[in-house]
Amino acid sequence: MTNQYPWSSNTTPPIASQDDPRYETPGGAQHKIDTHVSVTGNIADRAVTQPKIADWAVGARQIDPALLEHYGDIATNAKFEVIDEQLADIVINARSLGLLGNGTDESALLTDAINYVADNHYTLLIPREMTISVNVMTISNKSSFGIRCEGTIKRLDSSPTVGALLRLENCSSVSIPLMNFDGNGLNNGCNELVAYTSTQEQKHSMVLYGCNRIRIGDMYSHNSCGDVLYITNGSYDITANSVNGTADAYIGRNVVSIISAQNVDITSVNGRHFGHYDMPGGLDIEPNANTEIVRNVHVGLVQVEGGGTLPCAVQNTNGSTVDHVTIDSVSITNNNVKALGSGSETGSIMLAGSSIKIGNAITTNNTSFNITSLIITNFSSTAKGITVSSLYATGGYRGLSIGFNGMVEDVSVNAIIRNVKLDGIDLFQGRNMQLSVDINSVGSDRFMINKPVNGPLENVRITGDISKRGTGLRAMITSDVASNIVNLTLENLNFTGWSTGERVSGVAFGNANKINCLNLTDMSAKPTSEQWKIGDVVTNNAPIELGTAGSKYIVEKWISVTAGSGSSIFRDGRVLTGN
Structure with a gap:
């Protein structure tokens, strides 16, 4: 009004x-x-x-x-x-408190100004034409105040101190409708082709440490060394409309890091030309200790075009607790200018925790580096209840990797995977999983679905289309032992285009239940290869009438009476025609 x-x-x-x-x-x-x-x-x-x-x-x-x-x-x-x-309407202009914005170090003056408005429960305005240069600032134990930065808070060249441009410590009920930072990373030693130092990665734009009831409108940081926004030490009830990171080179640690916090709601996390090659580079939920908890986090959109190693990560690292995280939409475009290391594998999206839900996700790898589109794994004792409603992945190393670091349970993924250079899906280990997949073109000597030697695969159902429409050596293969494949079901899974011996390879896959799979359980001749278990049934899709007059019949199906491979393990399922 x-x-x-x-x-x-x-x-x-x-x-x-x-x-x-x-x-x-x-x-x-x-x-x-x-x-x-x-x-x-x-x-x-x-x-x-x-x-x-x-x-x-x-x-x-x-x-x-x-x-x-x-x-x-x-x-x-x-x-x-x-x-x-x-x-609540009283807004104090930073100029009236002695700030000049003349390029000199005004850390102390700006700290004093924020403390003044905090003590009086006002809002500090940094006007649009003002750029205030600072080293680091900490505001502690304040409540019920506001900051509106229409101008810019900029890090000094070669800033001497490790820390955030603005650190709120144990503050509450703070309103920040607009905040603009300039991390000045290129003048603080950051180079997109040179590994980060620990000093550089800790030069964040803003840190919320043990804070609550923080309301952020739109936050922007250009050329940040570290994170645009870092949330930790049990902060709770944090909301933001948008957090945005941009850069003139591929530098920056993260747009948002959530280390220890509960009840966080961010409408959008955006990175454009952002993220250093040995830093995650986007949204990173990653506790540092087993005592830390991240819980009840909602992010509407994660949209990153950058060069980071893991631009969308939810990780229960260090024995920590990470649960109830929802991200409605994810769009990741990898334009990395350098690999993490020779032969190193990174990812676009990593999920490790409990009750994690992703709505729609799109990943695009425009590089030749080993970037897996979606990694679902585990770093502590609990990782279950992970859902990805829709994934479209193109150009990655692997399309989907499950259970490499540890057991995951109760997983549901719907994925379309295109043009990866290794495997479409690697199933290392997992329990109670529903996978609906559409895979087209993997490495010419690789596989649509691979089960390496690692751990058990139990109660897993795979549906979809893995027909041979492009490159690839085999549809499914495993080198694991039979005891690690328990109640695997292949149902309504299309194997069209794959030849004899290319559909299901590896003795352990003989344990799989095979139901209504085109060109696997529906064939024109008795199977002479693949892996089968007792009771497997293959429908004859091209029956002809056989036998002599009065006892003619067709072979309607073939039934496996012995586990293994080859035509000798099958018996005809005959039906008299009446002729």
């Missing part, structure tokens, strides 16, 4: 940015209070006395009565209510 009590300076002449009545100087704020108390006569007029109150508005008891003229009890109490409702 329109400010009914416009700014009026009683300290310094107005400048252009102060002509907007939202902007207050300390003296102007006091002038508003004095004037309003003296002129407000119709207290019953709620349109005047009760305009919209922001979430961080403070109570009358928080105002120092010494700041006000003395009034009778009834009048004072009534007019305190009016003042209370106006405080």
